[in-house]
Amino acid sequence: MVESTKNPEVVTTIQPAKLTLAEVQERLAGKRGKRFWQSLDELSEDPGFEQMVREEFPRQASEWTDGVSRRSFMKVMGASLALAGMTGCTKQPDEQIFPYVKAPEDLILGKPMYFATAMPFPTGAVPVLVKTDAFRPIKIDGNPEHPMSKGKTDVFSQASLLDLYDPDRSKRTVKRVGGESADSEYGDFAVAFQNAVKATGNGQGLWFLMDFNHSPTFAAQWKQLAAKYPAAKIVQYNPVYGDASKMPAAQYKLENADVILSLDADFLSSNAFPGFLPMAAAYAARHRYEEGKTMNRLYVVETMPSVTGFKAEHRLALKPSDVVAFANALNGGGAVPGEAQKFFSAVVADLKKAGAKAVVVAGPQSPASVQAAAMAMNTALGAVGSTVSYAAPAALENSADFKQLALAMDGGQVKVLAILCSNPVYSAPADFNFGINLAKVPFSVHLGQHLDETGVTASWHLPEAHYLESWSDTRAADGTISIIQPLIDPLYPGAVSSHHVVQVLLDNATATPRDLVQQTAKTYIAGDFATGWRKALHDGWVEGTTATAPAAAPAAPAVAAAAVPAGGIEINFKADSNTFDGRYANNGWLQEIPKQVTRLAWDNAALMSMETLKKIGAEETQLIEVTLNGRKLVIPPLMVAGHAPDSITIHLGSGRKFGRVAWGVGANAYELRTSDAPNYQGGATAKTVDTYYDLCVTQVHDLDHRGKFAQSDLEHPVDPNGSFSEPGHEAMERGIIRYATLEEFLKNPKFANEEEGEPENLNSTHTAMREVPDKETSFFPNAWDYGKIDKSTGLLQNKWGMAIDLNSCIGCSSCVASCYAENNIPVVGREQVKIGRKMDWIRIDTYFEGDLHAPKAHFQPMLCQHCENAGCELVCPVGATVHTPEGLNTMVYNRCVGTRYCSNNCPYKVRRFNFLLYSDYETESLKLMRNPDVSVRSRGVMEKCTYCVQRIQEAKITADKEGRAIRDGEIVTACQQACPTEAIIFGNLNDPNARVTKRKQDERSYAVLGDLNYRPRTSYVAGVINPNNELGEA
């Protein structure tokens, strides 16, 4: 955090370049096109230039502090990296474009192809279907045929596309001898590695450290290696969950659950929770109100408000040690904290009532005692087998814990250390002193996609191939095996995978990962192998590999209740909803998409309740110094409504020291975190520091001095009931968010479209917020006639519309990430986001309701509503935004001169303006990523959601060719496709049987701001919650 205000120091030990970027830029100024390339040749002969392009972190990184010049810096960086590829690898010839003399089979230029593969992830792979255009992956979506994910994705899998094209990816093998680093070749490494390992004899002192790996092929490779070097050890460690051996192997079946209790388990956020996709889908399906169906009820006990907590009917905020106490009480040990007693009794009664139809969910990173309590409670309820099943975690041969490795390193017993797909220098517990100890290891190798903190310390660094570039296999959270197939050659030659690194040590050292995967696949593909292999590649999963629930649940491990740490503030460590453990820190999309609940983009913060903030005596703009066991961290505080008292949540995954995006963003929580208490630790103190820093909170409260604003709201409540903040209050008042309890809904099914009772305070003496003007009262009632017959086809014309179910929306932001990828949305950077210029076409509006200490929150995806009577169209002086006969509100980018009047007259404020040149036109790798069907918008142009018009057009062309009407469900918008809970449905409103039409006929369907008579095509279905009457509403 503080780093961001200073000039970032250069981490590499490479000497500073003799030539600066500015000089290069000067030399290149005014040279374009063909001459540009020629002049590069001339330039590349300059030894200073060669050195400059080798340098990973050019000195101009200091320009980062300024938003505007940072962009120019990024542009220059793009150019320099393009050159780096040129001088570093092979010399590129002058560019000439040839048509294919002999076209690859199946390739029709302009027609995308789809390939099934899977994204490996610590909690289990995400099966995906990747869209490629001319063999460039351009969009990642879920594999609809996969039994687990059913075509859904989370925010990480969507954004992993950008990781492939990340211009900061490591491009060369680097060898570091005595502090000097030099480029090397993979072959040199292989020889050096083999020699180093041979020197260990039976593998004594040979260690592997890697992230959780679910690859059967890797397991087979490791088995061979363990046989060859019996003393070799492997550590599977993920900074969020700890050692693989401690990772619980529970499978929840929420489709069977009537009552769910979550013990700090954020299972609606992302794949950071194992089995997120099926759980979210099942939760939402059971939470939708349908007649004759029992709605589920969710209780959440947690510290940091999460999307799961705010979806819950009843949420209890407890500090981390109290969550443990609560869990122990469930397990029959100890008492619950005083104020939680009522909640506790009600929950226990409700769980018991539901019996086998109840489930207690524990977080994968929760302390063992919480896991055990959940397991014991589930066993007692008879839920095992019904709503949850447990399997014994499988372990590799010669597994060890990270702590053992750390001790061995400290004792100098580690001779060879291979760090695969992991970044322990950054993320290891602070007490391991990993970075210092790593330097003591005589031979260390780091395989990673970035030359990151570990990469610049290890004696060798190997560029890792992205999963879209490599062969492997993996298991999803439900155990189903997917083959990972490459969709593109490695962008940077020399990129290898962990299969390569292990294979080097085995007998058949040159076997390719493809051979290895095929070899292993023979063990799990039944029947004829050639057919089965093709089918597995085509389908994206292997039949018959899904884990079956064991007949009997393993006994709940007996775990002594963790000692409650004494006094002070408790620090709660959590995976970041966007950067996860830090691996996505250099992903611009994920940095820019606001984090769940806090709506904080870029940066992380010390999240705490208003009381804790007051106790520390800080304001939101003032940095605080958190001290925990003598370790200090300077970080900006941020008030989060509903955070548990006397505790501070700090998200992991920020404060990285590499990369053009990640550098200087946030504070590194790993600096506080020790191996004995990875989840939370008490006894911390915090004090203010005399430095000020503005966080970039994007929604609801992005006002100057937000802290003061919220504080004054708290002291002078607008609403006698203690409503939280003016914006939240207004959202209710204006009927933007409408919901009812099940009881109220049954009493009055039309609640969403009726005025509420007598308003009590001054602000609401004014009414008619929910009254939609009658179409017939307009001067132009026929302006909205979409019932015409299309002359060319003789069919009833299409009328596009969208319906969003607020009951199902879990606020996970998958739709936002999907929209970024589909629509070439630029990343604008922290400074621009801070002043309100983020470019997202769809956003998750979060509104808080009620008491600041125990608020409710509502999530509402907000995108262009495609109003029939659109205000934007009326006021554009050049007709750059117009209506199509099918009711789309379209933007003609070419025609837009940028008066921004349309945005002013848009009540939903969903239009986005290119205030500066936001799209990156220079970075070569990003050019490959763009969706060719969507324009890249230039400076000075307005843009907004198009309902994915490119997908509509594609479907129309297909239907036209086949001489039929478009089928319902044939067009899926990017947001709809990504949504794990089917909250978003798009379709033709003129089709009476379309799902969207049916949803719009729901009596709870309402238009946001309908009273303005803009006649939006997007409507929302009001939420229904199912609270427990014993605890009252909320």
Add this chain to the structure above:
Amino acid sequence: MATKPHHDPALDPMIDPVTGELAVLAPGHTFKSVTQKIAGVVLTSHTPLGWFFGLIAAGGFVVMFIVSVTWLVLKGVGIWGVTMPGAWGFAIVNFVWWIGIGHAGTLISAILLLFKQGWRNSINRFAEAMTIFAVVCAGMFPVLHVGRPWLGYWLLPLPNTMNVWPQFRSPLAWDVFAVSTYATISVVFWYMGMVPDFGTLRDKAQHPLTKYIYGMLSLGWRGSTRHWMRFETASLLLAGLATPLVLSVHTVISFDFAVAALPGWHTTIFPPYFVAGAIYSGFAMVLTLAIPIRKFYHMEDFVTLRHLDNMAKVMLGTGLIVAYGYSSEVFFAWYSGSHWEFFMMWNRMFGPIGWGYWLLITFNIAIPLCTLWWRKARTNVTYLFIMSLIVNTGMWFERFVIVVTALYRDFLPSSWGTYKATRWDYMIFIGTLGLFTFLFLLFVRFAPMIPMNEIKMMLPGSAADGGKEGKTVAEEIA
């Protein structure tokens, strides 16, 4: 205007002994003295040093303006504080403010001419110049403010092979016509009014080049009766054309806001209230210019306390209309029963930028309207000068409050934001003030700032003498 003089008229030469009012022209002037005094400013070979200082200072700001505009075109409007939801900012505020200022000039030259207000004669020339320079400043903003200024011409209805036209339902398209018509009429009116005076300058000039230039500018003016007759007729015709513009231009500008559905913009009171506000601020600007120039060039004989008094009265009148506009906005926010309107007004007054509202109430209503009722205040030159600056500031803030407070907290609370101007916003605004001053200084040096011909008509012995005050030659002939 038959107010009682508050001191003995016999002692004060500036009091008309017959009517007891302040004189429009100091006694004792002859044709020659008028020509000498006014043409002397232009034809002198001893340009006052102060003028050079002023020009250099203003020129510095012009340079700053050019630099900021260049950067703006290179980088984009993102260098300004405009953002979402406040997509309009200083540029639109400045545009409306400058256009408003121009209105006083047109009112003085057109409407007061038709209403035969003779006192306008001595101030109409530089008021018109002010109009033109204000329109120059205003006219740049709509172009600079768009995202792609080089395509700004797409707002014009230019025939093209693509058959793409402006979207005529948009008030911004109406603006193009309103402002361009206004600029054209104002320039023609201004220039035509100067033709007889250019003739005088040509005749008086010593240097051949000066003679040649003013000769060209005077378009062959010989001062024949026929010339005068046509001149007067054309003046009346142009006044007739310009009169509706005084009302229409700011009405159309107000549509930019009134047509939008935004609470705080969507108001039927806007047209009259904008016009009144325009005249209010315009007269304030005339005072801001007249008072120092009158002093610097010793023009107290021609721009007398009578003028200042009358202008202050116009301000009092238009200020009251503006005050009525403010109060009706507040009243209807309550009476409409619309939550949107009510919240907007509440937020405008007490929200985070509430200070802007109270500042404009203080500057536009409280200070001027409480003091201008007193003749003593209206004839106190220093007070009027300070007051004119206050009203100019207040009227700028009025536009700021309208543009910003309606935008930054609108319908969906999730999109609420704030507006913060950047240094580029300030530099461009101050730059136009510099440009305005620069152009005005050139004007006072190279063109007759007070119409000699019209002053002379008021002198004893002129064609108009013997008739009523302010009677024109054309009327005399008729």
